Amino acid sequence: MLELRLVQGSLLKKVLEAIRELVTDANFDCSGTGFSLQAMDSSHVALVALLLRSEGFEHYRCDRNLSMGMNLNNMAKMLRCAGNDDIITIKADDGSDTVTFMFESPNQDKIADFEMKLMDIDSEHLGIPDSEYQAIVRMPSSEFSRICKDLSSIGDTVIISVTKEGVKFSTAGDIGTANIVCRQNKTVDKPEDATIIEMQEPVSLTFALRYMNSFTKASPLSEQVTISLSSELPVVVEYKIAEMGYIRFYLAPKIEEDEEMKS
Amino acid sequence: MGIKGLTKLLADNAPKAMKEQKFESYFGRRIAVDASMSIYQFLIVVGRTGMETLTNEAGEVTSHLQGMFNRTIRLLEAGIKPVYVFDGKPPDLKKQELAKRYSKREDATKELTEAVEEGDKDAIEKFSKRTVKVTKQHNEECKRLLRLMGVPVVEAPCEAEAECAALCINDMVYAVASEDMDSLTFGAPRFLRHLMDPSSKKIPVMEFEVAKVLEELELTMDQFIDLCILSGCDYCDSIKGIGGQTALKLIRQHGSIESILENINKDRYQIPEDWPYQEARRLFKEPNVTLDIPELKWNAPDEEGLVQFLVKENGFNQDRVTKAIEKIKFAKNKSSQGRLESFFKPVVSTSVPLKRKDTSEKPTKAVANKKTKGAGGKKK
Numbered sequence: 239m240l241e242l243r244l245v246q247g248s249l250l251k252k253v254l255e256a257i258r259e260l261v262t263d264a265n266f267d268c269s270g271t272g273f274s275l276q277a278m279d280s281s282h283v284a285l286v287a288l289l290l291r292s293e294g295f296e297h298y299r300c301d302r303n304l305s306m307g308m309n310l311n312n313m314a315k316m317l318r319c320a321g322n323d324d325i326i327t328i329k330a331d332d333g334s335d336t337v338t339f340m341f342e343s344p345n346q347d348k349i350a351d352f353e354m355k356l357m358d359i360d361s362e363h364l365g366i367p368d369s370e371y372q373a374i375v376r377m378p379s380s381e382f383s384r385i386c387k388d389l390s391s392i393g394d395t396v397i398i399s400v401t402k403e404g405v406k407f408s409t410a411g412d413i414g415t416a417n418i419v420c421r422q423n424k425t426v427d428k429p430e431d432a433t434i435i436e437m438q439e440p441v442s443l444t445f446a447l448r449y450m451n452s453f454t455k456a457s458p459l460s461e462q463v464t465i466s467l468s469s470e471l472p473v474v475v476e477y478k479i480a481e482m483g484y485i486r487f488y489l490a491p492k493i494e495e496d497e498e499m500k501s
Numbered sequence: 502m503g504i505k506g507l508t509k510l511l512a513d514n515a516p517k518a519m520k521e522q523k524f525e526s527y528f529g530r531r532i533a534v535d536a537s538m539s540i541y542q543f544l545i546v547v548g549r550t551g552m553e554t555l556t557n558e559a560g561e562v563t564s565h566l567q568g569m570f571n572r573t574i575r576l577l578e579a580g581i582k583p584v585y586v587f588d589g590k591p592p593d594l595k596k597q598e599l600a601k602r603y604s605k606r607e608d609a610t611k612e613l614t615e616a617v618e619e620g621d622k623d624a625i626e627k628f629s630k631r632t633v634k635v636t637k638q639h640n641e642e643c644k645r646l647l648r649l650m651g652v653p654v655v656e657a658p659c660e661a662e663a664e665c666a667a668l669c670i671n672d673m674v675y676a677v678a679s680e681d682m683d684s685l686t687f688g689a690p691r692f693l694r695h696l697m698d699p700s701s702k703k704i705p706v707m708e709f710e711v712a713k714v715l716e717e718l719e720l721t722m723d724q725f726i727d728l729c730i731l732s733g734c735d736y737c738d739s740i741k742g743i744g745g746q747t748a749l750k751l752i753r754q755h756g757s758i759e760s761i762l763e764n765i766n767k768d769r770y771q772i773p774e775d776w777p778y779q780e781a782r783r784l785f786k787e788p789n790v791t792l793d794i795p796e797l798k799w800n801a802p803d804e805e806g807l808v809q810f811l812v813k814e815n816g817f818n819q820d821r822v823t824k825a826i827e828k829i830k831f832a833k834n835k836s837s838q839g840r841l842e843s844f845f846k847p848v849v850s851t852s853v854p855l856k857r858k859d860t861s862e863k864p865t866k867a868v869a870n871k872k873t874k875g876a877g878g879k880k881k
Contacts (some may be wrong), residue, residue, distance in 0.1 A: 240855075267852040279840060281838075282840045282842060303852040304854070306854070364847055365845060372524065448649065470844075490838065490841050491839055
């Protein structure tokens with residue numbers, strides 16, 4: 239038996255919009271701690287990890303650890319039918335092959351039940367160790383989104399380099415090159431406008447912009463984005479979900495030619 | 502060609518063993534390609550209208566070169582590292598099958614002549630395709646082309662599919678690409694179909710995993726080989742009246758061809774006389790392959806060599822070839838995309854699926870049974 243009541247229903251809608259471009263089918267895992275998801279894109283280059291902690295729900299009942307396979311496009315279709323102010327409840331019975339999304343309007347005058355068929359999905363879970371990152375950049379999510387969008391009109395990869403000067407995003411394409419440098423900036427009126435760079439060591443990595451652009455679909459969830467970089471590790475692009483958890487995207491870097499291609 | 506009806510049999514009985522994949526997702530992977538099969542397809546498809554094919558000034562066919570050149574560039578551009586494997590000497594058992602194909606070609610040639618006399622366009626198209634044969638010269642020209650392009654070529658001692666499978670079993674390549682289902686019978690752990698199809702067809706790559714095939718069919722590898730022999734392979738006849746589905750049932754029931762032969766009704770099913778199924782089985786289990794091959798290397802293309810061979814000797818358009826060479830060079834310079842598995846290791850999930858749906862959709866499985874599944878234990 240599973241029953242999760244989320245007063246801020248729009249949040250779930252935003253979560254879905256943020257990940258459905260990257261993955262089509264995924265297993266949602268439900269445990270005493272919270273409602274989570276881990277899934278990779280089909281080429282295993284990017285991974286999304288979502289956590290919505292149980293405390294963030296108005297009511298949270300999950301008798302045992304469960305996973306529910308869902309087609310995210312279908313789920314998004316149903317969630318689009320919920321109003322932005324609606325309260326969303328996710329319900330499933332043991333042994334059932336469906337999940338129910340219940341939408342209640344704020345003044346309780348309308349209740350809608352959407353029942354969706356579950357899928358059987360074979361998915362691999364990856365163990366992600368906690369790592370110390372060489373550089374952590376926090377910046378406004380809208381700014382990061384803009385940078386990725388702008389650069390992808392020039393090239394298809396972005397080099398992210400963090401130095402004492404700041405963080406530099408650069409690309410090159412047929413028509414030319416582009417470099418955008420963001421400096422640390424803590425003296426802002428609103429904390430969400432700040433750009434904060436914590437650097438242990440300078441680092442520079444190359445990534446496919448296509449994936450970065452799809453990560454920025456999570457911008458509506460959070461005013462700020464955190465980008466954690468280490469050479470030899472996938473980048474983590476994290477959007478915090480207020481009082482509930484996070485959505486983290488991991489992206490494997492592009493690597494220089496291996497020896498066999500050089501010879 | 503290959504194993505009769507195996508694709509359908511697997512689609513019906515082992516749907517989880519086949520996965521549609523995007524062509525693009527194979528970047529960075531080494532893939533062994535059954536060259537002879539590809540050349541045959543190119544000769545049939547590339548640049549053909551009726552009896553006309555692409556030729557050079559001397560009137561020799563160049564469809565295979567055109568096809569090989571373009572498709573290989575497509576693979577390289579996607580970051581795939583192809584290894585082409587060419588057929589060696591066919592095994593003795595296959596000679597019968599080859600003789601059959603030869604006589605079919607003879608018939609087609611005759612019918613083609615008739616069709617030409619009658620001016621029947623559809624028939625000309627149909628029969629001229631059937632007269633296609635891959636010659637030694639086609640093979641040699643393709644090898645020369647590939648070497649000029651910097652792509653490794655492997656010459657199999659015997660069957661190319663068997664050699665491809667051996668490379669894959671020994672982790673020298675990630676997967677085998679062919680259209681011939683016997684790659685699975687040879688035990689290629691990962692087998693891809695439609696990788697070499699033109700992009701215009703927009704057919705996704707179909708990936709088969711032999712381990713999953715066996716798991717889903719509930720057979721051992723030996724039994725699977727027997728199943729393929731019964732379904733109909735290139736090496737020997739099969740029993741009349743037994744197709745894939747019946748063969749699967751019989752193998753599941755009796756375990757091996759020997760035991761089936763002891764148990765089936767010999768009046769109903771005619772067992773071929775001198776049926777060399779054991780020999781066929783041996784060819785699948787212990788094929789003549791070699792791992793003693795030069796190191797697989799992808800080199801820079803030989804620009805002058807390519808221009809000489811394609812433009813001067815075979816009448817290709819100079820501009821196109823130059824552009825294509827640029828593409829190869831560009832593809833090589835691109836840094837390659839990493840995969841998450843090289844950083845993070847898989848772990849077992851502790852969650853129990855709310856409901857495992859039975860994808861094989863066997864009506865015999867009682868619904869009530871499923872409810873109890875996974876209900877107990879496994880709580881951590």
